[in-house]
Amino acid sequence: MKAPALGALCLIALTHPGLTDGATSDTEAKEAMAAIAAMVKSFETGAPNPLAALGGKEAVDFRQLKALLPEELAGLRRTNARGEKTGAFGANIATTTGEYGSPDGPRLTVKITDLGATGPFGALAGLGWLTSEVDSEGDDGYERTTMYGNYKGLEKYRGDSKSGSVNIVVANRFMVEVEGRGIEPIQLQTAAASLNLMALEQLAKQEPAADAE
Numbered sequence: 001m002k003a004p005a006l007g008a009l010c011l012i013a014l015t016h017p018g019l020t021d022g023a024t025s026d027t028e029a030k031e032a033m034a035a036i037a038a039m040v041k042s043f044e045t046g047a048p049n050p051l052a053a054l055g056g057k058e059a060v061d062f063r064q065l066k067a068l069l070p071e072e073l074a075g076l077r078r079t080n081a082r083g084e085k086t087g088a089f090g091a092n093i094a095t096t097t098g099e100y101g102s103p104d105g106p107r108l109t110v111k112i113t114d115l116g117a118t119g120p121f122g123a124l125a126g127l128g129w130l131t132s133e134v135d136s137e138g139d140d141g142y143e144r145t146t147m148y149g150n151y152k153g154l155e156k157y158r159g160d161s162k163s164g165s166v167n168i169v170v171a172n173r174f175m176v177e178v179e180g181r182g183i184e185p186i187q188l189q190t191a192a193a194s195l196n197l198m199a200l201e202q203l204a205k206q207e208p209a210a211d212a213e
Contacts, residue, residue: 057116057173059085060203062094065112068199069098074183074191076100076108093117100191106182108191112200113175129154130169151197157185166192171204 062083069081083096094114101107130152135144141158148168157164162183168176176195180188 059092059094059114059117060206061085062096062114064203065094065096065114066098068112068196069096069110070194070196073098073100073108073110073194074187076106076191101182106187107180108183108188109177109179110191110195111175111177111179113177114173115175116173116204148193149197153192155185155189157188164188168192168197170197170200173204174200176200 062085066081066083069078071078078098078100079102080099081096083094085092085094087093096112098110099107100109129145133145134154136142137144140160141156141164143154143156145152145154147153148166151168151170153166153168155164155166161181163179163181164183164185165180166176166178166188168178170176176192176197178188178192178195180191
């Protein structure tokens with residue numbers, strides 16, 4: 001097997017551990033293996049974008065994602081916002097990150113990633129909580145699945161460090177990650193609920209805009 005194809009298989013294995021740990025259904029496993037076989041064939045034939053075999057889509061302009069970062073989130077002002085587009089195996093992934101608060105006070109970080117280029121397995125890879133329910137709690141914190149509007153999320157929080165995170169998947173494509181330090185659970189939840197997730201849903205339905213020069 002050629003080195004690029006081997007690298008691609010490693011990429012899929014890392015982003016879709018369910019293929020090897022038994023967490024994936026038989027149907028999903030068969031679909032994933034068929035897609036991987038098609039991708040390997042694309043490598044061997046010299047296709048310009050082998051990840052297209054996974055049903056991938058061109059990433060949106062990261063500036064569109066950056067525009068969705070609010071100026072203020074859960075009472076904290078935005079102090080920085082950045083975005084970028086990175087390429088691998090002929091496909092692009094767009095990300096944007098916003099930072100809120102101050103170093104000596106409550107802090108929030110929001111990251112939005114467009115995993116459309118990796119096809120239907122990208123944003124779903126290894127996220128068993130999307131197809132199950134999680135609800136656990138102890139003296140040190142909790143972990144649970146919940147809904148943010150029409151979108152399922154996973155909340156984690158530790159009381160000893162006042163830190164936590166919320167992960168939300170939108171349209172089987174966009175990964176939204178909210179992380180906080182020095183915050184209370186309600187502040188973390190408010191931040192996640194304040195994001196315009198419906199706008200991401202609309203982006204998933206549109207043709208990607210050309211990158212600005």
